[in-house]
Amino acid sequence: MRWRARLAAVAGLLLSLVLLAGCWDQMGISDRAAALMVSVAWHPSGRLSWTFFFPNPTVTVNSQSQIKSTRQLYTVSVAADSWAGAERAAQRLLDRHLYLGQLKVLLWSSDMPAEAVATLVDAYNRQGITSKVAYVAAAPARALPHLLQASPQEVVPRLKWEHVFSCGPCEAIRLSQPLWHVWVDVHTPGMSPVVPYIAASGALSQIAVYGRRGPPVIFTPQQTLGWAVLTDRVTREVLSLTRGGARYTVTGVRGHGATRVAWTGGPIQVDVHVAMSGVLAQAPYGTAGRPREVRAIETATARLLLADCQAAVRRANAEHVDPFGYARTLLFEHPQWARAPRGSDWSDVALRAGFAVSFNLTTPGVTS
Amino acid sequence: MTQPVEPISSGQYLWVMMVSVVAGSVYLWPAYVVKLTGPGAYVSLLAATAVAGGITMLQVGWMRRMAYRSYPAAMQATWSPWLGPVLTWITMLLMLALDAAILYLYGELLQTFFYPATPSWVTVATIGALAVWIAIRSLTVVARNVQFWFPLLLASFVVVLALSTGDMRFPLAATPKWGVSMGSLARASVATWFLYANPCATAALLPHVRPTGRWSAGAVALAAIALQGVILLAILYAALATLGPAVIPDMTWPIIYIFSLIHISSFFVQDIGMLILITWTIAIILHLAVHSYVVAANVGPPLGGHNPQRQYLVAGIGLAMVAGALSVGSVAEAKVWLFQILTPADLAWTVAVVPATALMAWWRTGRAPAPR
Numbered sequence: 251m252r253w254r255a256r257l258a259a260v261a262g263l264l265l266s267l268v269l270l271a272g273c274w275d276q277m278g279i280s281d282r283a284a285a286l287m288v289s290v291a292w293h294p295s296g297r298l299s300w301t302f303f304f305p306n307p308t309v310t311v312n313s314q315s316q317i318k319s320t321r322q323l324y325t326v327s328v329a330a331d332s333w334a335g336a337e338r339a340a341q342r343l344l345d346r347h348l349y350l351g352q353l354k355v356l357l358w359s360s361d362m363p364a365e366a367v368a369t370l371v372d373a374y375n376r377q378g379i380t381s382k383v384a385y386v387a388a389a390p391a392r393a394l395p396h397l398l399q400a401s402p403q404e405v406v407p408r409l410k411w412e413h414v415f416s417c418g419p420c421e422a423i424r425l426s427q428p429l430w431h432v433w434v435d436v437h438t439p440g441m442s443p444v445v446p447y448i449a450a451s452g453a454l455s456q457i458a459v460y461g462r463r464g465p466p467v468i469f470t471p472q473q474t475l476g477w478a479v480l481t482d483r484v485t486r487e488v489l490s491l492t493r494g495g496a497r498y499t500v501t502g503v504r505g506h507g508a509t510r511v512a513w514t515g516g517p518i519q520v521d522v523h524v525a526m527s528g529v530l531a532q533a534p535y536g537t538a539g540r541p542r543e544v545r546a547i548e549t550a551t552a553r554l555l556l557a558d559c560q561a562a563v564r565r566a567n568a569e570h571v572d573p574f575g576y577a578r579t580l581l582f583e584h585p586q587w588a589r590a591p592r593g594s595d596w597s598d599v600a601l602r603a604g605f606a607v608s609f610n611l612t613t614p615g616v617t618s
Numbered sequence: 619m620t621q622p623v624e625p626i627s628s629g630q631y632l633w634v635m636m637v638s639v640v641a642g643s644v645y646l647w648p649a650y651v652v653k654l655t656g657p658g659a660y661v662s663l664l665a666a667t668a669v670a671g672g673i674t675m676l677q678v679g680w681m682r683r684m685a686y687r688s689y690p691a692a693m694q695a696t697w698s699p700w701l702g703p704v705l706t707w708i709t710m711l712l713m714l715a716l717d718a719a720i721l722y723l724y725g726e727l728l729q730t731f732f733y734p735a736t737p738s739w740v741t742v743a744t745i746g747a748l749a750v751w752i753a754i755r756s757l758t759v760v761a762r763n764v765q766f767w768f769p770l771l772l773a774s775f776v777v778v779l780a781l782s783t784g785d786m787r788f789p790l791a792a793t794p795k796w797g798v799s800m801g802s803l804a805r806a807s808v809a810t811w812f813l814y815a816n817p818c819a820t821a822a823l824l825p826h827v828r829p830t831g832r833w834s835a836g837a838v839a840l841a842a843i844a845l846q847g848v849i850l851l852a853i854l855y856a857a858l859a860t861l862g863p864a865v866i867p868d869m870t871w872p873i874i875y876i877f878s879l880i881h882i883s884s885f886f887v888q889d890i891g892m893l894i895l896i897t898w899t900i901a902i903i904l905h906l907a908v909h910s911y912v913v914a915a916n917v918g919p920p921l922g923g924h925n926p927q928r929q930y931l932v933a934g935i936g937l938a939m940v941a942g943a944l945s946v947g948s949v950a951e952a953k954v955w956l957f958q959i960l961t962p963a964d965l966a967w968t969v970a971v972v973p974a975t976a977l978m979a980w981w982r983t984g985r986a987p988a989p990r
Binding site: 259262263266269270272273274275378379382383428430431433434437438439578579582583585586 | 656657658728730731732733734735736737740741743744745747748751787788790791795797861862863864865868875878879881899
């Protein structure tokens with residue numbers, strides 16, 4: 251009898267293994283259509299255009315070299331007013347099961363208003379199975395189709411934009427935003443959500459800032475650099491300046507700021523001390539080694555960065571947004587101030603900022 | 619006459635105590651408490667941990683007075699042959715209801731994050747069955763299972779938590795704040811109690827701990843509460859620092875969300891945070907196994923030896939838990955039951971009965987404690 255009891259125990263254990271592994275969800279990789287990218291183009295009627303990008307299943311390790319980059323992805327385009335609607339419509343055009351757990355990039359058109367972006371991000375984030383670490387970005391609606399074509403630089407399942415956003419050394423300033431950051435920013439008072447803005451040319455040097463409503467504020471590259479300096483996102487920027495008719499180039503610009511935020515009614519008072527450093531990469535021959543020259547370039551570079559910071563804050567004040575999250579810092583320190591002044595939501599309170607930028611230049615190289 | 623129960627070591631007692639609190643229900647923490655007190659949640663965690671520590675000390679003291687006889691016998695000797703079992707039954711029923719709500723919510727978590735197509739009754743019933751399978755064995759087998767698995771679970775949890783430090787964006791939001799209203803603080807402390815609720819496991823298992831080793835069993839039980847408190851503290855910090863206090867209240871399972879964000883760039887394994895799925899499933903199985911074992915020991919036949927009657931009782935307890943879990947209608951309903959009805963009820967009952975029992979025992983046995 252004892253071996254029968256043992257057999258029953260083993261059978262029971264095996265059964266529990268099978269059941270706890272969630273058999274109903276078992277599906278072969280060839281039966282799943284795992285979307286790698288989704289682009290959403292806004293339309294005032296509320297009926298958005300959605301395009302899902304899937305890896306071409308014929309791309310294998312052996313066929314990689316033969317398949318053209320334009321054939322590596324296939325797309326399904328639908329019109330729908332919500333995520334769920336878009337998923338259903340896309341599923342109708344697919345012979346495999348649509349799966350969003352591997353999504354890498356979510357792009358939306360830069361004319362989409364803040365309310366619609368919040369709804370979109372919410373609806374996506376609400377599902378348990380979707381990938382919350384997908385990168386998000388905004389781009390002009392007309393540029394979406396060509397921006398998302400497979401690049402000859404990558405072979406699926408790797409994607410150009412995924413690589414751009416996840417490649418540390420590729421970014422001079424860290425602009426990448428995973429979806430969950432944006433979701434948290436949308437719902438945390440005192441912060442205007444920021445997403446990278448990809449220009450129609452494909453250049454990535456700007457941000458789109460979402461106010462309380464309406465389309466985003468697109469910062470210029472200069473304002474974006476100022477924003478990046480103030481939010482510690484500069485990692486290896488290159489700056490050019492002209493002094494006395496000569497051109498100088500400073501590379502590897504990086505640094506961090508110490509920020510103090512205070513509020514006693516009226517504008518939010520911000521004091522930032524930014525300590526940056528860089529490497530002198532180009533200077534008129536024979537001048538780079540002189541200490542006086544180095545100090546002069548340090549001052550000039552610090553002034554340049556200071557002007558960028560001021561430009562960023564001026565733009566934020568003009569547009570009533572706070573992409574720096576200063577008001578959020580304030581609320582984190584003083585949670586009892588949850589009630590915003592005069593019916594605002596904190597992120598539109600004006601900023602009064604004082605900056606001090608110091609710059610430390612090093613001059614390595616074989617010549618001085 | 620049954621054979622005596624083979625005792626467990628004080629080390630095993632530590633692991634069993636740790637798994638009997640927090641381990642099964644930690645995945646629900648800290649959404650509700652942050653909803654009530656925001657960044658003041660630390661205070662309510664400390665308050666609930668202090669209450670749990672106090673209750674533990676009272677139970678240890680009471681057992682010493684009762685000369686370490688079994689829990690049902692001690693209750694009968696303290697109260698009366700009929701009142702003792704009635705009080706025990708009410709305590710155990712409250713515990714079963716809490717466990718059922720926790721089991722249901724775990725089934726829903728699995729379905730939401732991992733198995734959207736698998737019916738949640740499958741995972742709920744399987745977890746219940748595995749818990750029963752462990753609990754029908756002898757105390758030493760239960761303790762050895764816990765002793766083997768729990769340190770591994772703890773280690774994997776620490777690894778996952780360490781990996782998630784990269785996502786902690788708001789250290790400022792996670793620094794403790796003290797200016798919280800007393801009313802919300804009290805409600806939040808009550809709502810934290812479900813983590814520490816256990817079916818008097820401290821007292822029920824104390825007579826079966828080998829009285830050797832450097833630490834007394836009472837100190838070990840307190841250490842278990844303190845260690846779990848530290849883990850909860852770490853989780854609270856991680857949640858506040860990663861997501862901030864604004865979005866946590868709207869989430870049902872904030873911690874699993876945080877762990878799902880861990881992403882490493884390797885070819886085969888990317889979402890390493892999902893290791894926690896295995897960890898928590900084993901943790902909840904062990905948690906329910908220890909609870910079923912203790913409930914059966916407290917209301918059923920005496921422990922020791924091979925007793926089919928006790929095995930049927932454990933199976934019945936497991937069945938009741940699973941049936942309770944499956945009778946819940948929705949996540950919202952389960953949260954109302956858990957946070958607003960069962961947890962306050964269990965806390966009120968525990969802080970009334972345990973001190974009353976200790977006082978009663980002190981009054982009955984006089985001043986001289988019985989020797990061990």
